[in-house]
Amino acid sequence: MRLNLKIWRQAGPNAAGRLVDYVAENVSPDMSFLEMLDVVNESLLRKGEESIAFDSDCREGICGMCSLVVNGVPHGPDRGTTVCQLHMRRFKDGDTITIEPWRARAFPVVKDLVVDRSAFDRIIAAGGYVSINCGGAPDGNAIPIPKDVAEAAMDSAQCIACGACVAACKNASAHLFMSAKISQLALLPQGDAERERRVVAMIEQADAEGFGSCSNEAECEAVCPKEIPISNIAKMTREYVRAVLAAK
Amino acid sequence: MSSRIRVFSTSVGTKLLIGVTGLALFLFLISHIAGNALIFLGRDTFNTYSHTLTSNPLIPVIEIVLLLIFLVHIYKTVTMYLRNQQARPVAYQAKKSQGSPSRRSVSSLTMIITGLWLLIFVVIHVKGFKYGAYYAVDGADGVRDLHRLVVENFRSPLMVAFYVVSMLIVGSHLWHGVSSGFQSLGLDHPRWTPRILAFGKAFAVLIGGGFILITLYVHLFGGQVGQ
Incomplete structure (x- = not known):
C-alpha cells in the first residue's frame, strides 16, 4: 500500500507546529500503525532528516503510552483498541x-506527537491510592468481596491512563480517567x-491542572x-456528594 | 476538606448546580406548557386560568426563585464554558466523533449558543407578555385579558417566526439538556439511563413542538376555534 500522511511536526514545547506531508511506501496490511511509522522514520533517517517523535512502549495495548489522534479520533477508528493495536489493513x-x-x-506537546502526561500522575498522587497500613499479607478470604463487586472494580481498574478520554472530550476533561480510579477504590473495602x-x-487537582x-x-x-x-x-x-455531605 | 462554597466551584460541583437548576427549569417548562395548552379550550378558560395563576400571592416569591434559578444556571454555564475553552488552547486540525456509544449531537455541541439565544428570547418574551399591554376583560373587574394579548402578539408573522425558531431552539437545548442534567447529578444506571435518554428527547420534541403548535394555532385561528 501507498499512503499519504499528514503528520504534526513541532520542534519543541514552545515552537509553532504544523502538519507536514509524507508518503509511506510499501506498507504491508499486516503492519501495526506504529510499525508503519517506524518504516517512515527509517526512510527519513536514511535521507538524513529528523525522525518523527512519538510515544510507545509495550505495543500490545496494555501500557497506555501510545497516544495518536488518527484522522480526528484518538487511537484511530477501531473501538476498544490502542493505536499500537490498530493495523494497516484498516486502511x-x-x-x-x-x-x-x-x-x-x-498535556503540553514535548515534541511532534509526544505530549507530557504527568498531570495524570499528579492527579493520582493527590489521592488515587490506598495508604492504610494493613501489616502483613492477610488471609485471602479474610475480607469478603462479592464477585459482582470485584468484577465492577476490575472493570474500572482496567484504565491504562493513556489520556484518550481527555483527547476526545470537547472540554479536554479528565473526568473519565479520575472517575475510573475513584470508582475502583470506592467499591473495595481497602479503598473505603x-x-x-x-x-x-483528585477533583481539585484535576481542576488545578487545567x-x-x-x-x-x-x-x-x-x-x-x-x-x-x-x-x-x-x-x-x-462519591463527591457523599464526601461533601460527610464533611466535618 | 473544602468549604461549602468551594464545593460548587469545582468542575463536578459546577455540573451539579447546572444540573439541578436545569432540571428545575425543565419542570417549569412542563407546567408552563400545560397552562398554555388551555388556550385550546377558548378565551374564558384561558383568562380564568391566567387570572387564578397571577393573583396567587405566592407568585411573586416563585418568580424571584425562578429568576435566581435562571441566573445561577446562566452564570455557571457561561463561566464553565469559558474555562472549558481554555482547556484546549490549540485546536485539532482534523477532529471527528467516534460515534456510538458517544451521545454527541448538534444539540450537545451548541448548548452555549442555544442557551444564549434563549436568554435573549426570555427577555423579549417576558417583556411582551408579563409587561405587555394591559387589556381588561369586559365586565370583570381586575381580570386581565391575556388571551387578547396573546392573539395580538401573534398577529405579526415576524413575531410568530421568532417564536417558532426560538421553540426549535428550546427543543434542541432540551434534547441534550434533560438527560445531561440527570447525568450531572450522578444518576446513571444500566437499566434507567437508556430510558432517561429517550425520555429527554421525547420531552424535547413534545415541549418544543407543543409551543410551536400553540403559536401557530393562535396566529392562524386567532385562538377562536372551539369558542
Whole structure:
C-alpha cells in the first residue's frame, strides 16, 4: 500500500507546529500503525532528516503510552483498541491519514506527537491510592468481596491512563480517567477508609491542572481502549456528594 | 476538606448546580406548557386560568426563585464554558466523533449558543407578555385579558417566526439538556439511563413542538376555534 500522511511536526514545547506531508511506501496490511511509522522514520533517517517523535512502549495495548489522534479520533477508528493495536489493513491504498498529538492545555506537546502526561500522575498522587497500613499479607478470604463487586472494580481498574478520554472530550476533561480510579477504590473495602478525602483531592487537582469539565457526551467512552463507561463519572459525582455531605 | 462554597466551584460541583437548576427549569417548562395548552379550550378558560395563576400571592416569591434559578444556571454555564475553552488552547486540525456509544449531537455541541439565544428570547418574551399591554376583560373587574394579548402578539408573522425558531431552539437545548442534567447529578444506571435518554428527547420534541403548535394555532385561528 501507498499512503499519504499528514503528520504534526513541532520542534519543541514552545515552537509553532504544523502538519507536514509524507508518503509511506510499501506498507504491508499486516503492519501495526506504529510499525508503519517506524518504516517512515527509517526512510527519513536514511535521507538524513529528523525522525518523527512519538510515544510507545509495550505495543500490545496494555501500557497506555501510545497516544495518536488518527484522522480526528484518538487511537484511530477501531473501538476498544490502542493505536499500537490498530493495523494497516484498516486502511486502503492511497488513503490520506492525518496524525496529531493529544491536544489539551494540561498535556503540553514535548515534541511532534509526544505530549507530557504527568498531570495524570499528579492527579493520582493527590489521592488515587490506598495508604492504610494493613501489616502483613492477610488471609485471602479474610475480607469478603462479592464477585459482582470485584468484577465492577476490575472493570474500572482496567484504565491504562493513556489520556484518550481527555483527547476526545470537547472540554479536554479528565473526568473519565479520575472517575475510573475513584470508582475502583470506592467499591473495595481497602479503598473505603479514604474515599471522601480521595474524591475531593483528585477533583481539585484535576481542576488545578487545567482540565475542563464533563460534557456528558460520552465521546471519551467511545474512544477508550478499555471501553470504560461514563457511569464511572456518575459514580464519581455520587462519591463527591457523599464526601461533601460527610464533611466535618 | 473544602468549604461549602468551594464545593460548587469545582468542575463536578459546577455540573451539579447546572444540573439541578436545569432540571428545575425543565419542570417549569412542563407546567408552563400545560397552562398554555388551555388556550385550546377558548378565551374564558384561558383568562380564568391566567387570572387564578397571577393573583396567587405566592407568585411573586416563585418568580424571584425562578429568576435566581435562571441566573445561577446562566452564570455557571457561561463561566464553565469559558474555562472549558481554555482547556484546549490549540485546536485539532482534523477532529471527528467516534460515534456510538458517544451521545454527541448538534444539540450537545451548541448548548452555549442555544442557551444564549434563549436568554435573549426570555427577555423579549417576558417583556411582551408579563409587561405587555394591559387589556381588561369586559365586565370583570381586575381580570386581565391575556388571551387578547396573546392573539395580538401573534398577529405579526415576524413575531410568530421568532417564536417558532426560538421553540426549535428550546427543543434542541432540551434534547441534550434533560438527560445531561440527570447525568450531572450522578444518576446513571444500566437499566434507567437508556430510558432517561429517550425520555429527554421525547420531552424535547413534545415541549418544543407543543409551543410551536400553540403559536401557530393562535396566529392562524386567532385562538377562536372551539369558542
